[in-house]
Amino acid sequence: MWKEYIKIKNYLKIKWEYLFLGTIFLILSISLNGLSLSTIVPLMDRVLSQRKITLPSNFPYFISLKLEPFISKLNSFPPLLILKYLIFFMIIAFFLKGVFIFLSNYFFRVFSTRISTDLREKIYEKFLNLSLDFFSKKQTGELTTRIVYDVGLLNITFESFFPHFLFPIFLVLSYLVIIFLIDWKFSLLSIFIYPLILIPVLNLTKKLRKLGKSIQETYARIANIINESIFGYKVVKAYNQEENFINKFRQYNENIFKIILSINKRTLLISPFIEFSGVFASSYLIYYGGTKIVKGEMSSGFLFLFFFSLFSIIGPLKTILQTYANIKHSSSALPRIYYILDYKSKIDEEGNEIFNGLKESIEFKNVSFAYDKNFVLENINLIVKKGEKIGIVGRTGSGKSTLVGLILRFYDPVSGDILIDGKNIKNFKLNSYRRFIGYVPQEPVIFYGTIKENITFGD
Known part of the structure; x- marks a missing residue:
């Protein structure tokens, strides 16, 4: 599937600079998000509990050496002063994060919209340069659907890919970094749950590609019926064929209803399944984490940060899987588009001589x-x-x-x-x-x- 999307670069001049800038600002916004979350520890341990901040027992040793001087300095400040610093830092961090997210989404949107616009133009240009043998094999409605529906479907996918797929992936990775830094053993136990959740979800998405192909073919047939009834409306009326065309339209329209219902059923099942599975599995993790506080192996601030980061994975993960399902569905349009772009006209290459009119x-x-x-x-x-x-x-x-x-x-x-x-x-x-x-x-x-x-x- 991904190879089919990447193949687009063979037909278009991709504006890679927008992708690069969007990625840079995305990384910056994710980094600030991680730093903002880290303020939970001094807020809970130093300000609310008024205890000294201590690193968890399983915290990486080489990072502990770097952080110890900073933590010692932080522990020397009065709690009220730390609270003021934290508030000031969070205001600046969230402001910059908002700016970076805006810039990231803007550059990604320019990148994706440019691809869709150029692709639509490329297909139309290809249409007008094909020989008539191609059009004799294809119906008008089907060709219109290629430009309007298929490219439109891909446009929606391209626009949602970065904010609803790439951004959540980076977000999940940042949360994983946080929980592994706090306690890698506890993290391994925690993330072992997620593959068990993903397996049934991936099985649900397998059918979506086939259903996506079916709905595109049915839309093409409907478009063709509409074109025939409009361009040939005199013939339709002259031979009393209105009811026949209405029945054809109704049949294909009902097929679309059933296919869309089937797609929605599979897509809508993903979110509640992940949410329930995540909460159910997390109940054991809460118990296990509570024992670490009792034994003094982890402070309440670090445990809260751990669970906040862990449970924050569920939201982006749902978004990733739902968007993946849509990407899978949209990918069925690509072979049909590539068929047109790769079609070899049966008109031989034109010559270079200029024609100046008939003489003999x-x-x-x-x-x-x-x-x-x-x-x-x-x-x-x-x-x-x-x-x-x-x-x-x-x-x-x-x-x-x-x-x-x-x-x-x-x-x-x-x-x-x-x-x-x-x-x-x-x-x-x-x-x-x-x-x-x-x-x-x-x-x-x-x-x-x-x-x-x-x-x-x-x-």
Whole structure:
């Protein structure tokens, strides 16, 4: 799954500087959060209990040597003075923490939104540069869904990844550092509980990817039904097919309801399961920690800091797992997007020669063309001289539109050549070549804009 997300960098120019700045400010905010928590110890032990601060018996020795002079100095201050210092420190720390969180979220949001914006543009640009064979295989609603729904789904995931996944991960790591510093043996016993909680949660998320793929396919079908009923509304009404289209829509719409319900059921189960499991398991830890105070192995301040940090892991952990479930669900959109971006157009590479207009004739030399190995044109030989007016007549499906499409290079022949003034049309740059061709489709197309803009379309 993660490899599919990382693959995006192969298609876009990623703004890594925003990711770097966001990470720096994230680390700074997490560091201040840890320092703020550490004020619990002097507050409880020195100010409230008015006892001297002592390090736990299992505190790392090399860190104890560094902290002892500072703790001795702190113990020499009167409790009221320590309280004033603590209040001043917490005001400054929380202010800076808020600034760093804002900057971190801002840079992460710029980073993620830029990816979504560029990806949407990349897909649209790819659409417009694909040959017509691609569009003949795909329905309009499905293609619209790729740009609107799939990229929109990824955009939500990108925007939630940093504040709801990466930030909680760093937060959990900071809490783990705190509890391991206080008592590594007690910490090992405590965190052994969490993998037992994670196993059933991970099993719940396995189904989410499959459900995510199903809902995207169903949305594509609904979009296609809507497009067909709008563009073909005259035909629908003429043949009294309103009820048929409504029934189709209702069927797929009901499928979406069931899939969303299934996704929500699995996602909503995660939070209460983690909360109950965490509290249930922690009851033993509270008893075990209480015995340490009784034996004098740990002060009440350090024990409170330990439990506060330990229980604070539950909230971010819930967020991480819920966001992971959403990431898993959204990842099902990536293969569909990559399919479009990796699709190889069947139009050969265009030439470099500039086309300056027809001078003599257009010639088809032994031209054949097939749709999925079904030939509609075979060994066509035709010469149309400049100034001639011709009509191509034939039954439906005989290849009239295809013949004209070959001149425009909507497709390339399976075999044979199309020549203009003796030169293969593949030698010309497509933009310069098509500028000299007027095209009137069988079905009129009206673009959004004024009548004048539609009449002068292409000028």
